[in-house]
Amino acid sequence: MRGRRGWRADVLARRKRRVVCGRGRRQVLPSMASVPPSAVAELRTDYYASTCPNLEVIVRSSVKQSMAQSPISAPAALRLFFHDCAVRGCDASIMIVNSNGDDEWRDNQSLKPEGFQTILNAKAAVDSDPQCRYKVSCADIMALAARESVYQSGGPYYEVELGRYDGRVSTRDGVVLPHANFNxxxxxxxxxxxxxxxxxxxxxxxxxxxxxxxxxxxxxxxxxxxxxxxxxxxxxxxxxxxxxxxxxxxxxxxxxxxxxxxxxxxxxxxxxxxxxxxxxxxxxxxxxxxxxxxxxxxxxxxxxxxxKLERIGVKTLATGGEIRQDCRFPN
The missing domain is CATH 1.10.420.10 (Peroxidase, domain 2)
Known part of the structure; x- marks a missing residue:
């Protein structure tokens, strides 16, 4: 697995080619205005039944492979999902890499590259199925990967509601998370x-x-x-x-x-x-x-x-969501 700097260098290099080609640091408390309203009615467990029927099997297999490569993968993916949902809602904005360095994950030492790579691996596996290619949001893949991280570590299995769309915005100033010394x-x-x-x-x-x-x-x-x-x-x-x-x-x-x-x-x-x-x-x-x-x-x-966490700030097409072709960059 690449180290943190290697992963960052890789994603930033890819961004440049496209242009030419456990918790966070901040201690301020949030207001609900920072989290978009939920759109729970859009979510359902069979959302991809016709467009990507093998979705859960694909993600399960991919996460299993990531966990076999690194024991850090499961907790890192689970933590990544919480950080995503708690900042802008469950819209995979945490995955976005901005060329100017102004994005959510930058310099957040609690987020490990293995978590990001677990999601990228799962996204690649999903898109390798012609029936699923570019039809499943990164946000839904993150939700499924979090469930698999829990379940494949010996925790409970639970159904995941699906139908989220990906956000297009990620900024460092928008990150408001609990600190390790909170009372x-x-x-x-x-x-x-x-x-x-x-x-x-x-x-x-x-x-x-x-x-x-x-x-x-x-x-x-x-x-x-x-x-x-x-x-x-x-x-x-x-x-x-x-x-x-x-x-x-x-x-x-x-x-x-x-x-x-x-x-x-x-x-x-x-x-x-x-x-x-x-x-x-x-x-x-x-x-x-x-x-x-x-x-x-x-x-x-x-x-x-x-x-309950999975329902926070769900995006739809009507609220500016999209299905990213690359989880790291808005389309």
């Missing part, structure tokens, strides 16, 4: 702006049961956060002090989608401050305890929260 009030403010309740936010946070985070996202807690388990803090200090580009897993089973994330919080081994606060704040502790004791309940509530 519960800040988390609730952000997610309520997207239409989520506190319990739904806690369920959605369970996506952190797979994947890892780079040291800059949690290193500030080491030695200064009295809540963090001392042994865990010492382990993290050894990891980060020996390599500035190091990372740590978000829970002990980083490639398995389960409820270990919540069990970790109970013993003060939450990696991110915004995760550990779900247990340290008594207002959300009961939900963490519930998911710790009942993985089935977590799976059910996670599916409901993901289905």
């Amino acid at each position: 519960l009030d800040q988390l609730n403010a952000f997610f309520s702006g997207l239409g989520f309740t506190q319990p739904e936010m806690v369920a959605l946070s369970g996506a952190h049961t797979i994947g890892a985070a780079d040291c800059p996202f949690f290193q500030y807690r080491i030695g200064s956060d009295a809540i963090m388990d001392p042994g865990f803090a010492s382990q993290l200090n050894d990891t980060c002090s020996s390599n500035p580009n190091a990372f740590a897993f978000l829970d002990p089973s980083p490639v398995g989608f389960d409820n270990a994330f919540y069990r970790n919080l109970q013993v003060s081994k939450g990696l991110l401050g915004s995760d550990q606060v779900l247990y340290s704040d008594m207002r959300s502790r009961n939900t963490v305890d519930y998911y710790t004791s009942n993985q089935g309940a977590f799976f059910g509530d996670f599916v409901a929260a993901m289905t």
Whole structure:
């Protein structure tokens, strides 16, 4: 797999030829005005039944291949989907590469190239089927890839509503996402702006049961956060002090989608401050305890929260959407 710089250089080079030829950094809170209105009525699970009947099989196979190539692919694709939906709605704007550098993913260190490549691979696989070519939006491919990332990691299977169109705009200034040091009030403010309740936010946070985070996202807690388990803090200090580009897993089973994330919080081994606060704040502790004791309940509530997430800011042709031929560039 290409590294981050290699992936960026590749997409920017391709852009030039066309012209001649776990969470984000910003800490400000959003308003619903930044997220386009939903068009849920346009979505249905059989949207491509006649135009691309093998769509889900194609995406499933492609994601499986990406996961075999890199264990980072599944959590990276899942995180990418959340970042997309939470900024401009689920319109694949996160995939857009602007030649001037003004786009959503630039310099966002929590987004890994493996996530982008998973989507690009799936898009190429879909378009290799003559019946499907240029008929399936990147936004829908992202939604399916997120589901497959969960399911193929051992998590719940769920039906994905389809029929999104791709947006044409991506700007860095439009990125408003939770920060790794958010407290519960800040988390609730952000997610309520997207239409989520506190319990739904806690369920959605369970996506952190797979994947890892780079040291800059949690290193500030080491030695200064009295809540963090001392042994865990010492382990993290050894990891980060020996390599500035190091990372740590978000829970002990980083490639398995389960409820270990919540069990970790109970013993003060939450990696991110915004995760550990779900247990340290008594207002959300009961939900963490519930998911710790009942993985089935977590799976059910996670599916409901993901289905709600998928409906945010859906684009249609009438609202300026399109089906991108290349997920990285508007047509």
